[in-house]
Amino acid sequence: MTDPTGSTPLKRTPLRDVHVKAGAKMVPFGGWDMPVQYTGIIDEHRTVRGAVGLFDISHMGEFEVRGPDALTAVQRLCTNDASTLEIGQVQYAALCYPEGGIVDDLTVYRLAPDHFMLVVNASNIEKDWAWVTGHSEGRAQWTNVSDETALLAVQGPKAEGLVARLADRDVTGLGYYHFTRGAVAGVAGLISRTGYTGEDGFELYVPAGQAERLWHALLEAGRGEGIKPIGLGARDTLRLEMKYALYGNDIDQTTNPLEAGLGWVVKPAKGEFIGRAAIEALRARGVGRRLVGFEMAERAVPRHGYRLLAGGAPVGVVTSGSFGPSVERSIGMGYVASPQTAVGTALTVEIRGTLHAARVVKTPFYPSHTKKT
Amino acid sequence: MANVPPDLRYTREHEWAKVEGDRARIGITAFAQEQLGDVVFVELPKVGAKVTAMKTFGVVESVKAVSDLFAPISGEIVEVNALLPKKPELVNSDPYGQGWMLVIRMSDPKEVDGLMSAADYEKLTAGAGH
Numbered sequence: 001m002t003d004p005t006g007s008t009p010l011k012r013t014p015l016r017d018v019h020v021k022a023g024a025k026m027v028p029f030g031g032w033d034m035p036v037q038y039t040g041i042i043d044e045h046r047t048v049r050g051a052v053g054l055f056d057i058s059h060m061g062e063f064e065v066r067g068p069d070a071l072t073a074v075q076r077l078c079t080n081d082a083s084t085l086e087i088g089q090v091q092y093a094a095l096c097y098p099e100g101g102i103v104d105d106l107t108v109y110r111l112a113p114d115h116f117m118l119v120v121n122a123s124n125i126e127k128d129w130a131w132v133t134g135h136s137e138g139r140a141q142w143t144n145v146s147d148e149t150a151l152l153a154v155q156g157p158k159a160e161g162l163v164a165r166l167a168d169r170d171v172t173g174l175g176y177y178h179f180t181r182g183a184v185a186g187v188a189g190l191i192s193r194t195g196y197t198g199e200d201g202f203e204l205y206v207p208a209g210q211a212e213r214l215w216h217a218l219l220e221a222g223r224g225e226g227i228k229p230i231g232l233g234a235r236d237t238l239r240l241e242m243k244y245a246l247y248g249n250d251i252d253q254t255t256n257p258l259e260a261g262l263g264w265v266v267k268p269a270k271g272e273f274i275g276r277a278a279i280e281a282l283r284a285r286g287v288g289r290r291l292v293g294f295e296m297a298e299r300a301v302p303r304h305g306y307r308l309l310a311g312g313a314p315v316g317v318v319t320s321g322s323f324g325p326s327v328e329r330s331i332g333m334g335y336v337a338s339p340q341t342a343v344g345t346a347l348t349v350e351i352r353g354t355l356h357a358a359r360v361v362k363t364p365f366y367p368s369h370t371k372k373t
Numbered sequence: 374m375a376n377v378p379p380d381l382r383y384t385r386e387h388e389w390a391k392v393e394g395d396r397a398r399i400g401i402t403a404f405a406q407e408q409l410g411d412v413v414f415v416e417l418p419k420v421g422a423k424v425t426a427m428k429t430f431g432v433v434e435s436v437k438a439v440s441d442l443f444a445p446i447s448g449e450i451v452e453v454n455a456l457l458p459k460k461p462e463l464v465n466s467d468p469y470g471q472g473w474m475l476v477i478r479m480s481d482p483k484e485v486d487g488l489m490s491a492a493d494y495e496k497l498t499a500g501a502g503h
Contacts, residue, residue, distance in 0.1 A: 025410075040465075041436040042411045233410070233437055299414040299461065301434045322436055323413035330413070352432065 013058035014211040030123025032059040037231040044234035045325040052156035053230035059122035061146040066115040069138025081270040085110040090177040096275030101253040150211030155201030158225040176371040185217035198242035243363035250319040259287040290341045293363035302332035307350040310340045375404035382488035390445040400473040404498045409435040412464040415457045452476035
């Protein structure tokens with residue numbers, strides 16, 4: 001088991017000491033000291049699918065932008081069309097380079113007509129901050145509120161009942177990818193019906209100083225529902241079963257949204273944005289490879305960087321893979337050259353020098369239970 | 374504190390060996406399975422294959438990690454745990470019992486003397502990990 005080799009000290013969320021005290025196994029992730037598991041990845045995964053789990057994802061970054069040209073700035077930076085967002089609505093999008101590669105994937109919250117919040121990946125906070133402020137236009141004022149913002153995710157079929165009981169307003173009517181301002185267990189913040197697990201649930205943005213209070217209140221109140229704290233290990237297996245991309249694994253500067261299956265968040269009709277011309281040219285030309293989901297015939301685990309072959313010839317590379325606790329088999333995703341991307345295509349994965357049988361399958365691997373609407 | 378049975382011998386790579394006459398039963402320690410987390414796949418050689426002391430004989434995979442398995446002792450494999458392909462989690466739940474991996478007919482039983490005692494292994498793992 002490897003030790004962090006980075007020379008810079010790991011960053012800590014407001015809940016870091018709470019995790020250590022609770023006996024979590026801590027690992028470096030994207031420059032942060034994060035809990036990878038408490039009781040065990042498979043047990044935590046099943047807790048989220050079957051009951052409710054609590055995640056500390058305060059390492060995520062939050063930027064706010066406001067001003068008369070805030071919408072213009074967001075539109076120029078993001079691939080998706082933020083003009084369609086109502087106040088209280090969230091949108092998934094990408095930031096792209098002019099060449100079409102991905103700077104980051106993110107969610108965009110419309111807080112007010114001229115006020116947005118962008119939620120970015122922890123490992124990309126500094127890069128993204130430089131990018132958005134360096135490419136902003138007009139009267140748009142940016143604030144990096146990452147350090148003062150904590151983010152807790154409550155995910156699973158019993159999340160709604162738990163959060164509804166503790167909230168100071170109705171949250172059961174809150175639609176998927178919508179949010180409201182409100183307090184949970186007396187802690188005021190943003191209550192967002194979003195997540196990264198494929199289950200129904202909420203993400204709660206609260207002041208960093210209130211995080212511990214909210215964490216304990218949720219664990220206490222959720223005891224009857226079987227709530228458990230969940231580490232990043234299960235967060236990864238949960239998102240993999242949904243084929244949600246993870247920046248740094250499945251998408252990065254060398255991949256574009258079209259081949260990553262994110263064409264649905266690219267809206268060239270909205271007007272100019274960074275990367276638009278390159279992505280339009282790609283769309284016209286057709287992409288040479290696509291991110292597919294595959295399952296293994298046996299238990300050997302495909303992992304990031306392993307080669308994918310078809311008929312003995314290399315056709316691509318694994319970007320993410322794991323044993324999927326809910327599908328109970330080893331699954332993965334990877335970029336595969338276009339003729340081999342059809343569902344049912346036989347592939348092999350090179351694992352420690354040996355070829356192991358795999359097959360392209362329909363995704364998500366496990367059915368999504370997010371709130372429909 | 375991980376459990377270290379006194380009647381077994383150990384390697385620095387966290388395998389155990391239990392001498393049964395001219396044979397040795399082999400597995401990984403409670404400490405090792407704890408460090409790995411949920412085991413999802415164990416890749417083992419077949420009966421009849423030879424293993425060499427301190428050379429790799431297989432691989433154990435958990436959700437997060439891949440780890441080589443090192444033979445504590447040289448010899449020929451006479452039994453492989455047939456439960457592990459279907460139930461690799463036995464390595465977590467019962468590492469010294471149902472989670473065993475191989476039985477080897479030892480080619481040089483004196484190699485056992487070179488393995489660590491339970492007391493030494495306990496010292497090795499004390500304070501390590503977490």
